[in-house]
Amino acid sequence: MQDLLIDPLLAVVIIIVTILLIFILSGIKVLAEYERAVIFRLGRALPGVKGPGIIYVIPIIDRMVKVDLREHFFDVPPQRCITKDNAPVDIDVLIYYKVINARDSVIKVRNFRDAAIGIAQTTLRSVIGDMVLDDVLAKREYINQILREKLDEVTARWGVKITLVEIREITPPIKVTEAMIKQMESERIRRAMITEANGKRESAIKVAEGEKQAAILRAEGERQAAILKAEGERQAMILRSEGFAMALERIFNVARRLDQKTMALQYLETLKTLGSSPATKYVFPVEFLSLMAPLREFLQSVTATTSKSAKSSGG
Numbered sequence: 165m166q167d168l169l170i171d172p173l174l175a176v177v178i179i180i181v182t183i184l185l186i187f188i189l190s191g192i193k194v195l196a197e198y199e200r201a202v203i204f205r206l207g208r209a210l211p212g213v214k215g216p217g218i219i220y221v222i223p224i225i226d227r228m229v230k231v232d233l234r235e236h237f238f239d240v241p242p243q244r245c246i247t248k249d250n251a252p253v254d255i256d257v258l259i260y261y262k263v264i265n266a267r268d269s270v271i272k273v274r275n276f277r278d279a280a281i282g283i284a285q286t287t288l289r290s291v292i293g294d295m296v297l298d299d300v301l302a303k304r305e306y307i308n309q310i311l312r313e314k315l316d317e318v319t320a321r322w323g324v325k326i327t328l329v330e331i332r333e334i335t336p337p338i339k340v341t342e343a344m345i346k347q348m349e350s351e352r353i354r355r356a357m358i359t360e361a362n363g364k365r366e367s368a369i370k371v372a373e374g375e376k377q378a379a380i381l382r383a384e385g386e387r388q389a390a391i392l393k394a395e396g397e398r399q400a401m402i403l404r405s406e407g408f409a410m411a412l413e414r415i416f417n418v419a420r421r422l423d424q425k426t427m428a429l430q431y432l433e434t435l436k437t438l439g440s441s442p443a444t445k446y447v448f449p450v451e452f453l454s455l456m457a458p459l460r461e462f463l464q465s466v467t468a469t470t471s472k473s474a475k476s477s478g479g
Contacts, residue, residue, distance in 0.1 A: 187223055192220055194219075195216045198232060202214075205226050212267070214228075236261060249297055257332065279322070283319075284311065287315060312328065
């Protein structure tokens with residue numbers, strides 16, 4: 165009878181111990197390296213955060229809220245914004261954020277992601293409203309920087325850091341897009357015309373420079389040719405003069421060795437040539453008469469010698 169009474173008591177004790185162990189062990193939590201836990205005990209947040217690793221949460225008394233410290237992003241739905249020059253544009257923005265204070269991100273804001281999206285929408289409209297359409301299309305980096313700074317000022321009190329803001333797409337109205345395309349085509353045509361005009365101008369300059377260089381080279385060639393021709397003529401004249409001088413010198417040397425008899429014989433040879441000429445009028449130089457005197461003397465001496473020889477032979 166006692167064994168029957170002990171067995172139910174033991175079973176109850178075992179059940180109670182098991183329930184207590186399960187209750188105690190249920191408070192053991194494991195947090196990853198990028199996770200932190202904010203503990204609420206009876207509704208009040210405990211100072212600091214727990215994790216990473218193994219932490220203990222008292223069941224029923226404590227409530228744990230896990231916070232991810234990794235960098236995340238959210239997409240702001242496309243917003244219709246009005247620029248300073250009253251042009252509507254649709255802008256799609258990506259916002260990257262990171263929790264730097266897990267306790268503030270849980271306690272100071274109910275849902276910081278939704279709150280950040282709302283602030284991003286209003287801030288984006290405010291920034292775009294202060295800019296004209298051309299600046300909105302051309303200054304994406306400036307808009308990104310302004311949005312990041314303004315959002316970061318608000319989210320800093322929630323323990324959230326806005327790390328990056330990127331405009332994914334800007335869609336202007338269709339008419340504005342068509343006007344931009346026409347403007348772009350006109351700009352390209354203008355640039356093409358300018359490029360063609362610059363090409364023609366440079367080509368004309370190159371041609372002119374080439375002609376100038378060719379003219380300079382031709383003039384230089386003609387000058388060198390004239391110089392060489394003049395130099396050649398001068399050398400030829402010098403050579404002719406030297407040849408004429410040498411001929412005169414030789415004539416003079418030969419004439420110096422001639423005597424009166426040789427000259428007379430030359431004149432007689434000349435008279436012979438004149439005699440064979442059909443001309444009826446002759447011109448004799450004055451020197452011819454002076455040369456006749458030696459010839460006459462020569463003939464007289466020959467005649468005298470002949471007469472002496474005849475007398476001596478007769479006697």
